Amino acid sequence: MEEYSINNKHKVKEVLQKDGFIVIKNGIPLKELEIIQQYASDYLNVNRNEKEILLAMEKLENSNKKAFFEFCSEMGNIPPVLKIALNDKLFDLAKYILGINEIYLTDWGVFFNKQTVKRLQYDWHQEKAYFPNAEQVITVWFPWLTNVSEKNGTMIMAKGGNKKIFNAKRIPQKNGLTQMRIKDIDLSAYEKKHCELNLGDFVIFDLYSPHRTGFNSTGIPRTTMLFRYTDKIGKFNHGWVKSS
Ligand SMILES: O=C(O)CCC(=O)C(=O)O
Numbered sequence: 001m002e003e004y005s006i007n008n009k010h011k012v013k014e015v016l017q018k019d020g021f022i023v024i025k026n027g028i029p030l031k032e033l034e035i036i037q038q039y040a041s042d043y044l045n046v047n048r049n050e051k052e053i054l055l056a057m058e059k060l061e062n063s064n065k066k067a068f069f070e071f072c073s074e075m076g077n078i079p080p081v082l083k084i085a086l087n088d089k090l091f092d093l094a095k096y097i098l099g100i101n102e103i104y105l106t107d108w109g110v111f112f113n114k115q116t117v118k119r120l121q122y123d124w125h126q127e128k129a130y131f132p133n134a135e136q137v138i139t140v141w142f143p144w145l146t147n148v149s150e151k152n153g154t155m156i157m158a159k160g161g162n163k164k165i166f167n168a169k170r171i172p173q174k175n176g177l178t179q180m181r182i183k184d185i186d187l188s189a190y191e192k193k194h195c196e197l198n199l200g201d202f203v204i205f206d207l208y209s210p211h212r213t214g215f216n217s218t219g220i221p222r223t224t225m226l227f228r229y230t231d232k233i234g235k236f237n238h239g240w241v242k243s244s
Pocket of ligand 1: 111113121122127139141154155211212213214224226
């Protein structure tokens with residue numbers, strides 16, 4: 001993947017409009033990620049190391065789906081994540097991309113991709129399906145505990161698929177994500193890019209960029225985090241109705 005700097009906001013916007021997503025290398029200081037890891041270890045009551053945190057996440061996911069969901073949502077809303085989201089450069093970039101001054105944060109949380117836990121894996125979708133009234137929502141998605149790669153099931157993007165809105169089929173899952181699935185065949189013409197990210201890197205993608213969870217072949221869960229910027233419609237009147 002090509003590398004871009006967060007300082008060149010014109011280029012970032014241009015690539016985002018062209019491809020639907022952009023990878024920024026070394027955009028988040030590792031110290032900030034360590035603080036996020038510390039919050040996770042406090043929450044889960046384990047030592048701050050990769051193995052213990054992942055094991056505790058696996059155990060919680062297995063034993064108490066509701067508590068695990070709360071952990072995943074709460075972790076997106078902790079001060080060090082907000083600090084990253086409100087960092088001057090990133091916040092200015094989001095304002096520039098959205099083309100407005102008054103922007104909102106929405107829909108933050110932690111992702112967990114373990115091959116056997118199907119209910120938490122996304123099939124192909126566009127965020128537009130979950131924000132039907134919104135004109136633009138910019139997502140920032142990043143690893144916070146370990147690097148992510150094709151091998152451990154990082155997110156996959158369909159490059160350039162952001163130019164149209166694809167038909168989406170709504171598929172609710174018990175205790176899991178509601179899929180808004182785009183058929184594989186509809187995306188067959190687009191190049192697929194695996195978001196290979198080291199700690200400190202992040203990917204930004206727009207409302208129309210098709211993406212999915214990758215196949216994790218390692219047996220070790222892959223975890224990442226996201227938050228999204230949007231305007232007042234995306235925040236207060238996005239039009240998404242949860243499955244009952
Ligand atoms: O983390 C993943 O595997 C997928 C993330 C995703 O689909 C999303 O953020 O909308």
